[in-house]
Amino acid sequence: MSEHDTNLYGTIHGGVVMKLIDDAGAAAAGRHADGPAVTVSVDRMSFLAPVRAGDLLSVRAELERAGRTSMTAAVRVTAERWNASGPAAEVATARVTFVAIDAGGRPRRVPALVPAQDS
Incomplete structure (x- = not known):
């Protein structure tokens, strides 16, 4: 994160973090739906x-549910200080719902969600 993303308090705008959450969730949903x-x-x-x-953020999205046209993603954001070692701190979490759309912008079917295999 850079100083361009800060608010008046010197911390990163919540909206900047929200955008990262939305981007990661949409990527997970789009991959599952094989389209937008x-x-x-x-x-x-x-x-x-x-x-x-200066914090280094990691954003991880994982689908929790897939319905007929919609998908729900759980998103987790962690931060590490750029200049210090140590564990990453969880800084935000979200649950976001997406709908797959066709070329005309209409909802379209998505595949069923298959649980991950334990290995």
């Missing part, structure tokens, strides 16, 4: 700790 998926709702968004300029 658009945001329908933000079911939950929690900011757990401030993010500062």
